[in-house]
């Protein structure tokens with residue numbers, strides 16, 4: 001019999017005692033029980049999901065857990081960024097406490113980045129840390145949010161402002177689950193894939209120019225390749241700088257602008273995180289060109305790659321808003337990377353040549369954004 005649960009790719013995140021594997025492949029959910037059993041001494045596994053993902057996949061997960069002698073205890077939150085809130089985090093912790101969960105229990109995030117960020121933070125807080133497993137079900141979560149241990153909820157003041165670094169013990173990325181993902185969500189994940197190419201992998205950028213649409217169309221070979229390349233890139237950076245004191249900030253390319261767009265939009269579903277990052281990366285590259293750091297035609301090549309897939313890159317066409325340069329710059333000041341009044345920006349000296357500018361001139365950024373808001 002063919003082993004449909006075999007991982008196609010396995011990527012190791014090296015973090016001393018907190019090292020873990022990312023397994024990537026189709027049908028991994030069928031072997032989830034076998035993969036999780038060694039992580040717990042308890043006969044049950046706690047699973048947090050959202051209503052949509054739970055409706056689609058909680059049954060498959062339960063079957064697999066049950067075949068491994070594990071009972072599933074499930075909670076579903078409402079889909080959407082609103083779940084990354086204090087109120088919902090409190091509900092999740094109340095649920096775990098009322099179920100008697102302990103440090104030796106496993107808490108699984110079955111869902112996209114929203115469920116993953118919320119679940120990871122709950123796992124870090126429960127009795128100061130219970131075992132946490134990521135089962136990412138969106139493209140974005142498989143290439144980015146399930147890896148690296150950033151967990152958070154949002155605040156009215158800004159994105160991800162309350163959180164912790166808390167690594168999972170295992171990531172099971174079943175690429176088969178992406179078959180039900182809406183097209184718009186696929187594109188949001190694609191934006192974070194393009195990010196890795198723009199950070200430090202020009203060969204991957206060239207590959208995406210040829211095969212990017214196959215990734216978005218979920219053609220299995222291209223998809224598995226792109227997920228594995230992305231996870232390797234993220235694992236390499238996280239292994240060097242787990243808590244973002246240096247090089248990890250590169251993973252924030254496009255995010256200072258992107259998070260500002262999300263905050264001004266009020267975290268509504270009219271603007272997804274990945275959509276904000278696509279526009280944010282374009283702004284970062286165009287601002288780099290304005291500073292004379294990179295060629296505007298290279299910034300245009302990156303913009304064309306994103307646009308060809310269907311992502312909106314021009315600030316004046318970004319959904320949500322209204323966005324003003326002053327509101328965006330105010331929101332940028334909440335960036336967690338800021339120190340002593342300085343706001344760093346991730347900029348680029350070319351495609352695949354991102355770097356950290358430690359102290360952005362926000363008056364100049366405001367003038368730049370004003371121009372972008374009127375770009376034709």
Ligand SMILES: NC(=O)c1ccc[n+]([C@@H]2O[C@H](COP(=O)([O-])OP(=O)(O)OC[C@H]3O[C@@H](n4cnc5c(N)ncnc54)[C@H](O)[C@@H]3O)[C@@H](O)[C@H]2O)c1
Nearest residue numbers: 052079112113114137138140141144145150177180181273
């Ligand atoms: N921790 C990190 O390092 C990190 C990295 C990137 C993004 N993030 C965060 O991740 C969040 C965005 O995550 P996301 O884009 O995965 O969004 P998401 O979690 O909202 O999922 C997207 C939508 O798709 C649905 N869905 C999920 N999987 C599905 C499937 N297989 N089939 C059908 N529908 C499915 C969900 O119900 C949801 O409505 C943001 O809050 C962002 O800040 C965190």
Ligand SMILES: O=C(O)C(=O)C[C@@H](O)[C@H](O)[C@H](O)COP(=O)(O)O
Nearest residue numbers: 144148150159160248251252255336
């Ligand atoms: O893992 C990282 O580091 C990232 O920056 C990945 C980003 O794609 C992600 O959106 C992350 O949540 C942003 O973190 P933040 O610290 O800027 O809130």
Ligand SMILES: [Zn+2]
Nearest residue numbers: 192255273277
């Ligand atoms: Zn992101």
